[in-house]
Amino acid sequence: MINNQDDYIQQHLNSAQIVNTVRHSRYFLLSILLVCLYIYCIYQLHYHPADSYFNLWFILTEIVVSMCWLISTIHFKPNAYKLETAHRWLQTQCLLVGICIAVGLFTIYFHLPQVNPAFEQVEALTLTGLLIMVTQAFGLTYLTQKLSYFCLVFLPSLVPFFYLQITELHSINPFISLALNFSMIVILLCANSTYRIHRRTSRLYAQNNLLVTNAEQQVSWTDELCKQLQTEVNKSKDIELQLQLNNQLLEQKVRERTFDIEQINRALQDQHQNLELAHEIAGIRPWDWNIKDRKITLTNFKQEQIQRNSREHQAQLHHLIHPDDIAHFRAMMKQHLRGLSERYEATYRIQNTQGVWNWVHDIGRVISRDPKTHKPLRMVGIRRDIQQERNSQERLKLAASVLEQAAEGIFILNNELRYIEVNPFFEHLSGFERHEIIGKHLFDITANHKSQQRSIHSSIIKQVVKIGSFDGELNEKFLSGKEMPLWLHINAIMDDEGRITHYIGIVSDLTERKLQEQRLSYLENYDTLTDLPNRFYYNYQLHQYLVTQKDSIKQMAVIRLNIDRFRPLNEYLSNNGGDELLRQVAQRLRLTNAEALFVAHLNGDDFAILYEISHIRPSVQEHCDRIAKAFTKPFNVFGQDYEITVSMGVAYYPEHGRQLDYLNNCAEQALAEAKNLGGNTVYFYSNENTALLEQGIFIERDLRKAIQNGELIVYYQPKINFNDQSIYGFEALIRWNHPEKGIIPPGMFIPLAEQTSMISEIGQLVIQQTAKQIRKWNEQGFLNICVSVNIVALQLRRGQLIDDLDEAIKANGISGSSLELEITESSLVENSETVKNVLNQIKERNIKISLDDFGTGYSSLSYLADFPIDILKIDRAFVSKIGDCKQEAIVSAMVAMGKAMGMIVVAEGIENDQQMSFLHKLDCDIAQGYLFAKPLPEQQATEYLEKNMEPETYTYQV
Known part of the structure; x- marks a missing residue:
């Protein structure tokens, strides 16, 4: 350990300042070379002729700075110079650079404006400011490891400024002088602050190194102390045994040995702290029970010694030890105290401060007994926390249990792909006993007679060795005779350094799964x-x-x-x-x-x-x-x-x-x-039907898109009263506005729609658009307008028609009397009772029912009597043949029959005045046909209505 830490830190700080400045001064010198070259080039490019003094300064400065750079680079290589020599050289180098900069400032600011009138004072001030600011900035960057180096560059540079303020105080702007002085002061303060930062950083680095050195030395001392402690412990045991065997001799030689024992006790006390540390690391808590005096000395979790009365300690143990473990603890203690066991040893659970039960291992031994009665006098021991070990053991037991009970074949390979462990299920799959598998290579227990099988095994081994895993299905035949499809999964196990130590493999029998797949495939196909x-x-x-x-x-x-x-x-x-x-x-x-x-x-x-x-x-x-x-x-x-x-x-x-x-x-x-x-x-x-088939397929496909894209629109053909030629209403007719083919008549797509469910969607669309249009006409004042909508048999049978009508009436707020449904005779042929119920529900909503195309279908007069029909509509096929006596007789009979039954008679397809006149004489009620107007789109139908019918005064309400 370093005795004088301050001297060490100061020495390391001084050394670091010099070494770092030597390394950084090279970059500083290169920066000075570039700055001087830059100023020289600027002046030479803009002002002629060149000045000899300025050239001389530039050349000498470049030479001096270059020589300094070469010396610093060649002579002062890392760890190849003395610190004192480097210090002296850095001082000389910084002073030379400072003098060169000062001379340059004199030359640029005082000399050049005198010899070159074109070079103004402001430009001289700019170049000198550039030179001083840039050099001082680089000085702040590279020379502030030691403040004296920076000052040797900085102070000579101040001479021209002081000289300028003394000699030309009357001509210089006071603000410029103040700004320059303030800038110099700021630079000096920045240099001082940077120096302090570098010094503090170096000091911290030195202190860290010192702490590391001391820590390493402390570790070394700790190891030595541990060894000494072990030696002393061994000696103590030998002495205690010797004392027990030579108890009488000890009484005689007690005075002779007292001094030796005191010395040993002092040594033990010196090592006591190390022993406590060792106990803390190992999780050991020693205890010492003086049975004779009924005192026990314990060590708590803070490694503090606590002395208690034996009775108090036993009562506390009764609360700390788990109730299930108290009997075992007492039995082991009594057995040893009575001398029935060599040492006391018990494992039990105690409750910690958080209320959690932790397992501990308690070991002790009686070290002193009464020589006559052999009753124990003193007992020592240690208690160790084994909760982590217990958890690890439980996990190992659980893992072993899982390995044994798993319903999958599990095996463990060493790094050479040889079996070192297998579970019982793998033995069952392979048909081999465990001792027959252990030690063999991965595929040594399978048949490898076929080249294809050998190739598969080789590729699996290469993949496992290369990437450490394999996952795939294969069919295997074991040498035991068993053959089955398997799913094999192998993963590599690595140590902390990433080296493969073992491989874990899981094998699943796919036989049942394959049978299930075959059964599912059969049921599916x-x-x-x-x-x-x-x-x-x-x-x-x-x-x-x-x-x-x-x-x-x-x-x-x-x-x-x-x-x-x-x-x-x-x-x-x-x-x-x-x-x-x-x-x-x-x-x-x-x-x-x-x-x-x-x-x-x-x-x-x-x-x-x-x-x-x-x-x-x-x-x-x-x-x-x-x-x-x-x-x-x-x-x-x-x-x-x-x-x-x-x-x-x-x-x-x-x-x-x-x-x-x-x-x-x-x-x-x-x-x-x-x-x-x-x-x-x-x-x-026959190929003759190919064109019709293609046309039907294309129309069906396009029609489905048309319904989704809103290409279907409703046209309205007017119906006229025969008596006063007024507008009775309209018939809603669907049209297809194809984006490429234009308007497609209903005869091209309605028959196809009737063969599919699309006819219901089209009928629903017509009802909705018709109801909206009636609402618009009602809002415009045309109240008594009745619009008829064609209904096919499929709509009647599907049961959706009533809901569609109710939704359209309610959503648009119109009256049911504004609607009229036209039904063909073919719609009444099948399910007559069902159709009759639907028609009766329609009548309950005040909606008129018209029998369309009368006489062209399965004509039966019973329809007119059995069904609630309001309007009879004569087909255009009969109207178009008026002029023929037989056809006129048929038309006359139809009109007469309808009138006799109290029905409104409508004639459609009227195209000339002859037909109009004939039907008018028969007292027909309503006319419809091209003679009045063809089917009109929404806007034109509205214009037709406005032109031929005056709106009524009406305030529309929803």
């Missing part, structure tokens, strides 16, 4: 009733044939097969009988289509067959005939024979399509044609 591929697998396989095997299959036929009149037969047979029939049909198809690529059960009684067309195979017609012939034999269902026939539709690849959906559509169309022909036949798809 096969129909459980017929054991044939289902629709999903059929589409997937057809796609594979169309896309991935184009080169191998040049032509193919898609055959769609359907049982004729299966629905009534299924109802007759019941569900079980229908299922049995489908199973037998599937079995017969499987037997008769051995040459087919694929046989699938799509749904219900719908089957599909993929057949490759080749010159070495029978033709498609022959193949279909063979299927039909196979179905001429009856099917026995629950003891009863049934004869069935099938219809087949055939489409060819690639003639009829190259895409899955398109080819299926062609086959379905062909099947539909076969059913239309009465069944029990084969129909081959």
